[in-house]
Amino acid sequence: MSSKYKNVYLQESATVVGPYEKEGPLSKYFDKKYDDLYCGADSWEKAEVKLLKESLNLLLKKKGIKKEDIDLVISGDLLNQITSSSYAGSPLNTPFLGIYSACATSIEAMILASTFVDCKRKKNVVIATSSHNMSSEKQFRNPTEYGAPKPMTATFTATGGASALISAEKSSIKVESGTIGRIIDYNQKDPFNMGAAMAGAAADTIYRHLTDLKRDVDYYDLILTGDLGKYGKEILKDYMREEYKIDLSKNYNDCGVILYDTDKQKQVQAGGSGPVCSALVNFTMIMDKLKKKELKRVLLVATGALFSPTFVYQKENILSIAHAISLEAVE
Amino acid sequence: MVINMVNKKYEQIVSKHKPTEHREQNALVAFIVGGLVGILGETLIQLFCHKFHISRSEASVCMMITLIFIASLCTALGFFDNLVSFARCGLLIPITGFAHSMTSAAIDYRKEGPIYGLGSNIFKLAGSVILYGVVSAWFFGIIRILIGGGA
Numbered sequence: 014m015s016s017k018y019k020n021v022y023l024q025e026s027a028t029v030v031g032p033y034e035k036e037g038p039l040s041k042y043f044d045k046k047y048d049d050l051y052c053g054a055d056s057w058e059k060a061e062v063k064l065l066k067e068s069l070n071l072l073l074k075k076k077g078i079k080k081e082d083i084d085l086v087i088s089g090d091l092l093n094q095i096t097s098s099s100y101a102g103s104p105l106n107t108p109f110l111g112i113y114s115a116c117a118t119s120i121e122a123m124i125l126a127s128t129f130v131d132c133k134r135k136k137n138v139v140i141a142t143s144s145h146n147m148s149s150e151k152q153f154r155n156p157t158e159y160g161a162p163k164p165m166t167a168t169f170t171a172t173g174g175a176s177a178l179i180s181a182e183k184s185s186i187k188v189e190s191g192t193i194g195r196i197i198d199y200n201q202k203d204p205f206n207m208g209a210a211m212a213g214a215a216a217d218t219i220y221r222h223l224t225d226l227k228r229d230v231d232y233y234d235l236i237l238t239g240d241l242g243k244y245g246k247e248i249l250k251d252y253m254r255e256e257y258k259i260d261l262s263k264n265y266n267d268c269g270v271i272l273y274d275t276d277k278q279k280q281v282q283a284g285g286s287g288p289v290c291s292a293l294v295n296f297t298m299i300m301d302k303l304k305k306k307e308l309k310r311v312l313l314v315a316t317g318a319l320f321s322p323t324f325v326y327q328k329e330n331i332l333s334i335a336h337a338i339s340l341e342a343v344e
Numbered sequence: 345m346v347i348n349m350v351n352k353k354y355e356q357i358v359s360k361h362k363p364t365e366h367r368e369q370n371a372l373v374a375f376i377v378g379g380l381v382g383i384l385g386e387t388l389i390q391l392f393c394h395k396f397h398i399s400r401s402e403a404s405v406c407m408m409i410t411l412i413f414i415a416s417l418c419t420a421l422g423f424f425d426n427l428v429s430f431a432r433c434g435l436l437i438p439i440t441g442f443a444h445s446m447t448s449a450a451i452d453y454r455k456e457g458p459i460y461g462l463g464s465n466i467f468k469l470a471g472s473v474i475l476y477g478v479v480s481a482w483f484f485g486i487i488r489i490l491i492g493g494g495a
Contacts, residue, residue, distance in 0.1 A: 055455065056455040151452055155448075155469065156445075156448040156449045156451070156452040156453075156468065156469070157425075157448070157451075157452055158419055158422065158424070158425050158447070158448035158451050158452065159425060159428070159444065159445065159448040159449075159469070160424070160425025160426060160427075160428040160429045160448075161428070162370075162428070162429060162432045164365055165363045165365060166362065166363065199350070199351055199354045199355075200351045200354075200355065201358070206358075206362070209358040209361075209362075212358075213354055244361045244362070244363065247361045248357050248358055248361050251357045251360070251361070252353075252354060252357050255353065255357070256350070256353065
């Protein structure tokens with residue numbers, strides 16, 4: 014289920030973030046930062062659209078291309094009917110694919126884009142994703158001003174829009190291979206412990222990626238999961254060791270704990286989450302380190318919880334999925 | 345069978361990495377803050393009784409209106425959620441929590457308009473409280489009639 018790509022490169026990326034990400038340790042990497050969660054819009058949902066729209070415009074500007082040069086936009090987000098993506102993608106007036114795999118969306122988009130580019134069906138493919146802390150809270154949990162107490166395992170939806178350009182033109186970052194995840198059900202029911210719900214999917218995808226491509230875990234300089242958070246990270250390490258005899262203690266980390274300083278930013282609880290969480294780390298710091306050759310081979314594993322409040326209230330398990338893509342610094 | 349074993353192993357690892365919540369600390373904070381709200385309520389009742397020369401039951405109604413007003417104002421000004429995150433049940437259980445649940449929902453859904461937004465969502469959280477409050481009031485009323493003859 015893993016496939017290698019011959020001629021796919023990650024060209025450029027653009028990120029726009031909200032106040033909590035601005036305060037976080039990756040602040041210097043973001044292209045545009047807002048101090049206010051409304052970001053100048055008049056509702057949380059419109060703020061999310063604005064963040065995504067701005068990141069798409071910035072991407073074109075940074076790469077110096079026009080919207081006519083884009084052959085396809087693949088985008089997804091958390092809001093019902095992935096509306097943020099549609100409203101943000103609309104002004105580009107390009108062919109558009111809307112996708113959903115919750116917080117694994119950015120990697121799903123990258124796999125699709127790489128496949129289109131590798132079989133030469135499309136030239137320039139833009140992948141994009143967004144999430145907004147308040148629009149997600151409103152949709153999935155309680156009213157945003159309610160401030161309901163949450164357990165320590167709860168994660169904090171990141172606010173931002175992120176996009177990247179993928180094409181066959183040679184650049185310093187090669188998209189080397191990808192693994193499409195399976196839907197995993199480990200009998201998890203707690204929507205305030207997404208790390209536990211998703212760690213099983215990450216384990217399955219990492220294991221299958223390594224076995225499919227006959228690679229050792231040391232092959233990668235860094236394996237990075239999307240948004241498992243403080244506790245989910247430990248669950249993944251333990252489970253990988255016990256179930257698959259794979260030791261992740263040396264080269265593994267999680268975007269959810271990189272995006273925020275979990276010691277100083279107490280409100281993020283167990284760490285960041287949301288589709289944009291992994292994208293804000295992967296499209297900035299990780300791409301930067303690959304360009305500077307500080308990292309040579311990276312495996313990005315974005316994890317998504319496939320559920321809705323309705324199904325949780327109807328006592329169904331929380332399903333999860335993880336997609337993986339491997340990036341390499343080009344010599 | 346195999347799936348069950350995997351699930352069991354996974355469940356063990358999950359519970360191993362479940363942090364212990366500070367239940368005692370939370371309970372203590374809620375107890376103190378809730379108590380302070382109670383003291384504030386009683387002070388208001390006494391104040392209304394003596395200042396306006398009204399009966400205790402009338403003063404209680406005025407006290408509730410005052411607390412609802414204060415809580416709703418704090419929610420609207422945007423800092424009551426931070427207080428709730430800290431004091432938890434200390435502010436959610438008293439009448440302040442009820443007011444807060446309605447105001448916060450109203451703020452959230454105001455952009456969807458007065459009917460489909462604010463109107464249909466204002467009782468999103470408070471609806472359960474009202475429904476089960478009325479049901480249990482009826483239930484305890486019956487018990488009171490049966491035992492004490494309604495006195």
